[in-house]
Each structure stands twice: as structure tokens, then as C-alpha cells.
Amino acid sequence: MGWGIEFKADIYLSRQSYSSKGEVEDRIAEIDKVIYDCEAELKMYASATPKDIVSPDDSEATVNWLNTRINEVLEMYQEYLIERYRLALYLEYLNDGGEIIKSE
Numbered sequence: 126m127g128w129g130i131e132f133k134a135d136i137y138l139s140r141q142s143y144s145s146k147g148e149v150e151d152r153i154a155e156i157d158k159v160i161y162d163c164e165a166e167l168k169m170y171a172s173a174t175p176k177d178i179v180s181p182d183d184s185e186a187t188v189n190w191l192n193t194r195i196n197e198v199l200e201m202y203q204e205y206l207i208e209r210y211r212l213a214l215y216l217e218y219l220n221d222g223g224e225i226i227k228s229e
Contacts, residue, residue: 136211146219149212156209163202170195 143149170178175187219225 136214138211138215143225145225146216149216149219153209153212153216156205156212160202160205160209163198163205166198167195167202170198 141152143152170191175191179187179190
């Protein structure tokens with residue numbers, strides 16, 4: 126006999142519709158690629174010299190541009206991580222015998 130906590134996750138997938146488990150898996154694969162691209166871009170910014178990335182005359186503008194761009198990428202990265210997590214929970218529900226829920 127095992128012990129643990131079992132609970133149902135109430136998740137709302139806004140403006141998304143899937144007709145098969147394969148579509149959910151495909152969307153997760155697409156999100157994984159975007160997440161990988163975000164990670165690669167952040168690594169590039171971390172390893173590059175700011176003057177090699179952009180070349181405005183004002184060095185303060187370079188730092189501001191770089192800060193803004195990194196914030197944008199981090200925000201996108203976080204949004205896709207959350208979406209992937211929600212879809213993984215939905216896929217787990219489908220794998221456990223749940224049915225595709227059609228949106229109206």
C-alpha cells in the first residue's frame with residue numbers, strides 16, 4: 126500500500142481546442158522548441174559583449190536595449206513554461222483515460 130496526496134488539477138486552457146491527444150502532444154513539442162530558442166537567446170546575451178549585439182552610439186542606450194530585450198525573452202519564456210505545464214497536466218488526464226473536452 127502506498128501513501129501520498131492525490132488531487133485533481135482544475136486548469137483552464139484559454140482559447141485552445143484539441144481534437145486528439147496527438148494534437149496536444151504536437152503543441153507541447155512546439156512549445157518545447159520555443160522554450161529551447163528562448164534559452165539559447167538568453168545564453169547568447171549572457172555570453173556576448175553588449176557592443177557586439179547592438180551598436181548604437183550611446184552606451185547607455187545599449188544597456189537599456191539589452192535589459193528590455195532580456196526582460197521580454199524572460200517573460201515569454203515564463204509564459205511558455207506555464208502553458209507547457211498546463212498542457213502536460215491535460216495530457217496526463219488524457220493518458221489516464223480522460224476524454225477530449227470540446228469547447229463550445
